[in-house]
Amino acid sequence: MxxxxxxxxxxxxxxxxxxxxxxxxxxxxxxxxxxxxxxxxxxxxxxxxxxxxxxxxxxxxxxxxxxxxxxxxxxxxxxxxxxxxxxxxxxxxxxxxxxxxxxxxxxxxxxxxxxxxxxxxxxxxxxxxxxxLPKLNELKINGVKKGKKESIIRENKLTKGVKVTENLITTTKNFLTKKYRKDGFFNTKIHINTIDVKDSIQTARVNMVLNIDKGEKVKIKNITFSGNTILSDKKLRKSMKSTKKINRIRLLKRSKFIDSAYQADLGHIIDAYKENGYRDARILSDSIITNNDKTISLKIDVNEGEQYTFGDITFIGNTVYTNDQLKRLLRINKGDTYNGILLQKRIADDTKPDAFDITNQYQNNGYLFSSINPVEVSADNNVIDLEIRISEGKPAYFNSVTVVGNDKTNDHVIYREIRTRPGQLYSKANVVRTVRELGQLGFFDAQEITPNFNNPNPVEGTIDMEYSVKETGSSQIELQGGYGGGGFIGTLGLSFNNFSIKDIFKKEAYKPIPMGDGQKLALRLQASRFFQTYSFSFSEPWLGGKRPVQFSTSISHTKQFLFNPQTRNADKSRSFNITGITFGLAKRLSVPDDYFTLSQAISYQRYDLNNYNTGLFTFGDGYSNNLSYTIGLSRNNTSVDPIFPTGGSSFAITGKFSLPYSLFNGVDYDALDAEREANDNIRTDITSSPLDVADASTRIAEIDQEKFSWLEFYKVKFSGEWYTQLAKNLVLRPKVEFGFLGAYNNARGIIPFERFYLGGDGLGNFSLDGREVIQLRGYPNQSLSDQDGGTIYNKFSLELRYPITLKASAKIYALGFLEGGASYNSFRDFNPFSINRSAGLGIRIFMPAFGLLGIDFGHGFDPLPGQTQKHGWETHFIIGQQF
Missing domain, CATH: 3.10.20.310 (membrane protein fhac)
Structure with missing residues (x-):
């Protein structure tokens, strides 16, 4: 039995x-x-x-x-x-x-x-x-492209051999339904069938068939409201951040229906009423109406309630700050229209880590364990009296401060940038600043830097601080090709941005190079048929290791060969050589604040001309010496990621000055200038004999050689840019630039070197004569300046950026731009409103090994100098250059 x-x-x-x-x-x-x-x-x-x-x-x-x-x-x-x-x-x-x-x-x-x-x-x-329970034998997925199947298997753990349970089937259906509804496929249907496997193997197994019917994307034809008299349909629709009706001209927000976004937007409607004093507003009902054209319409019924105002606001529990101090932070007065959203932001704004609110005021001064809670104590006659109850707690101190995740970068490089120290009073502002400074180093993925608060102890008033970082490749290879200077130009550059020079003789440190001390070492070779450039640079950001004083040095040599128009090749017997060396110091200031940097540099360039006669120089054999001093003041408080800043600004003003040789060298430049003018008249006079013209030309070259044997000039430049986050991930960047090259002595004149060349992609194809190439997209390279360059330029740009991905392996963002600029030869010609305009689109890709890559399509709205028709479209390919 x-x-x-x-x-x-x-x-x-x-x-x-x-x-x-x-x-x-x-x-x-x-x-x-x-x-x-x-x-x-x-x-x-x-x-x-x-x-x-x-x-x-x-x-x-x-x-x-x-x-x-x-x-x-x-x-x-x-x-x-x-x-x-x-x-x-x-x-x-x-x-x-x-x-x-x-x-x-x-x-x-x-x-x-x-x-x-x-x-x-x-x-x-x-x-x-x-x-x-049966194991999964084979899986067949219908209804999606082949490339999507692997992600479905991975996300739902539908690998061969997994136990097939009712829970697995149910969760797979729910996951895929939510996934496709999130993408706008509101009518998604998921069917899963299992078939027992009949064979000689005794183990229970099943084959699974997963049928996915996404249907068509459902778009919102209309959104209507009922019950609203205070706020119009238009204002309520505007308050819905992600749920939008069909609008053909809107690019950034789509009209597809996503249920989760719709539910969040119902809350945003209530927030819109709260911001206008209607704190009792609520959604009575909402319905989805299916239209014959396969779209849907949304109908939302609201109850607006009555408008409220702020009454008496009292603070309870505050001892650190007075009532007046807290009122200045709250910035809400009796009689103001009630705004619950604003009230919460003035107490604790979760959208801005450095917001000017009461919570940050406490936390920036050590009161990590404080809590601030607004309580409504009365709402008689639609006037809301508030008590803001504050529990200050004990001041908190950092017990330990550690960093995890740095395998290559040495600890001292990180700790010298950290603004939080053991034993120091807690400050949220210092934590936020530390995250920013670590991101600005460029050695870590700025999106992955995380401050972790460990072991908070309100009784003892201590907390352990841990910064988690993820290292990225900080060395770069620059491979650049292009056409310019009369031929193809190739560039090979190696940039080691986290170098360690002290380990250069340690064999075991080469992995593949000595790294970890935050120093920068760069080697660059650039060549074409017509020129060759070699450069070396090194910088140490903390000279001596105790202060943020950056030491930098660079050495360069350029050889330019004269173009032979008959053979259309380089004449190697006629050359123009430039050799230069620079030493610089840059010190981080503490006044007005520590975002300011004062930089100074001494540089020397030697220009040698060997039978190199062009329209740029009046002497073909000779030399010039350029000894100059550069001083600059800059301020940079852009947000964490240096590749894609979302806030802050960057300003820089620099001045470059040579010695005023004409004050003490005893040369009468007025007499030389008069003599040069007289010889120039002989040279241009058609009645002059060839012998007189030759003698005049020779004398002009001698005069110019004497005038420019030691270059005398001053140069002033300014640039400023701002970053503003208009919406999530959508960043606006305006930028202005200005440059001026002048002379101490008008009789001596402005030097033929150090000039500005405007137009194109901004890549300095070669460093002949110390020129500065200014980018202005939509026009050919250096096409908006005279052949000899300009002495003044101004430029304005407006760029709208949107990130596609900000992962460490590759950061990609798209951009649209408006630009305008011009260069001038003197202040008599200067007109900041007469500019060459352009607009266009582009994309940037940053990969740690290669730097920034990109392509721009710019449309020039104005004609090139000497032409009458607008220039039109120009394509710019960018390698290793960031605008």
Whole structure:
């Protein structure tokens, strides 16, 4: 006789019902000799065979056997069930129920049955019959492209061999339905079928067919409101940030329906009322109407309530700050229209870590454990009296400050930038500033820098600070090609931005180069048929290791060959060589604030001309010396990521000055200028003999050689740019630039070097004569200045940026731009409103190994100098250059 003590379970989340049914078995009397009572409840079937009892009976367990379709060993199943030979228990009773519950909770089996196979006196022999849950054998996905299938398998863990449970099927359906609805496929339907595999293998296996019917994207044709009289439909629709009706001219917000975004936007509608004093406003109902053209319309019924104003606002619990000080932070007065959103932002603005609010005022001065809660104490006559209850707590101090995640960068490079120190009073502003400084180093993924607050102890007033960083490749290879200067130009550059010069002689430090001390080392080679440039630069950001004083030096050499118009090749016998060296110091200031940097540099360039006669220089054989001093003041407080700043600004003003040689060298430049003018008249006079013209030209070259043997000039430049986040991830960047090259002595004149060349992609193809190439997209390179360059330029640009991805491996953002600028030869010609205008689109890709790459399509709205038709479209390809 076999007595069934528990029967099959169809749903693995109903174990409790199994226990209850087993427990009531002693209360049911079954008819002897084969009469069976079938009971159906909660998808369970309980059967009894040839057993008569009305109460449970105590037995001692004999042998326990296991049968059924399972790959687990008998001993494993018995051990896991908790049943053991020799155990005394009541049958039926709690012990059997608990054993079955344990087996169900393992989620490894599809059905479980426990039988009494026989009894001998008070000894009962049990059999556990069960079947394994089937494993996934093959998966077929229909309804999506091949490239999307792998992500579906990965996200839902539908790998071969996984146990196929009802929970797996249900969660897969829910996940995919939500996923596609989020993308605007509101009518998505997911069907999953399983088919048993029949073969010689005993393991239970199934094939799964996953059918995905996304349907068409559902767009919103219209959004209408009822019950609103205070705020118009237009204003309410505007308050919905992500749910928009169809508008053909809107580019940044789509009209697809996403339920989660819609639910959030219903809350934004209420926020719009709260901002206008209607704190009791609520959504009475909302409905989705399906239109015949496969679009939907949204109808929202609101109850606006009545308008409230602020009444008395009192502060309770404040001892650190006076009521007047807190009122100045709150900036809300009695009688103002009630605005619950504004009130919360003035207390704690979660959208801005450095917001000017009461919470930050406390937290920036050590009160990490403070809490500020506004409580409405009265709302009589629609006037709300508030108590702002403050629990200040103890001042908090940093107990320990650590950094994790830096495998290459040495600790001292990081710790010298950290604004939080052990034993220092807690300051949220210092934590935010530390994150910014670590991001600006360029050694870490700025999006992954995380400040972790560990072990906060309000009683002791301490907290442990941990900064988690993720290192990125900080060295770059520059490979650049282009056409300019009369031929193809190739560039090879190596830039090591986290170099360690002290380990340069340590063999074990080359992995592949010595790294970790935050120094920068750059080598650059640029060449074409017509010129060659070699440069080396090195900088140490903390000279001496104790102060943020940057030391930098650079050495360069350029050789330019004269273009032969007959052979259209370079004449190697005629050259113009430039050799230069620069030493600089830049010190971070503390006044007015520590975003300011004062930089100074001494530089020397030697210009040698060897039979190099062009229209740019009046002497073809000779030299010029350029000894100059540069001083600059800059302020940069742009937000964390230097590749994609979302806030802050950057300003710089620099002046470059040579010595005023004409004040002390004893040369009468007025006389030289008069002599030069006289010789120039002879040279241009058609009645002059060839011999006189030759002598005049020779004398002019001699005069110019004397005038420019030591260059005398001053140069002033200014640039400023701002970053403003208009919406999430949408950043506006205006920028202005100005430059002026002048002379101390008008008789000596403005030098033919150091000039501005405007137009094009901004890439300095070669450093001939120390020129500065100013980018203005939409026009050919250097096309908006005279052949000899300009002495004045101004430029204005407006750029709108949107990130596609900001991952460490590749940061990509799209941009649109408006630009305008011009260069001039003197202040007599200067007109800041007469500019060359352009507009266009572009994309930037930053990869740590190669720097910034990009392409721009610019449209020039104005003609080039000497032309009458607008220039039109120009394509610019960018490598290793950031605007």
């Amino acid at each position: 076999k007595q069934l003590l528990n029967i099959k379970k169809e749903n693995d989340d109903l174990g409790k019902q199994v226990s209850n049914l087993v427990n009531i078995l002693p209360k049911i009397t079954y008819i002897k000799y084969g009469i069976a009572l079938l009971l159906f409840a909660c998808n369970f079937t309980i059967q009894a065979q040839d057993l008569e009892y009305s109460n449970g009976k105590k037995y001692t367990l004999g042998d326990i056997s296991v049968s059924g379709n399972t790959t687990f060993s008998e001993q494993t199943i018995i051990t896991y069930s908790g049943l053991r030979k020799g155990k005394e228990m009541t049958i039926p009773g709690e012990d059997i129920s608990n054993a079955i519950k344990k087996l169900w909770n393992s989620k490894l089996f599809s059905d479980i049955e426990v039988y009494i196979t026989k009894t001998e006196g008070n000894i009962a022999y049990l059999q556990i019959r069960l079947s394994d």
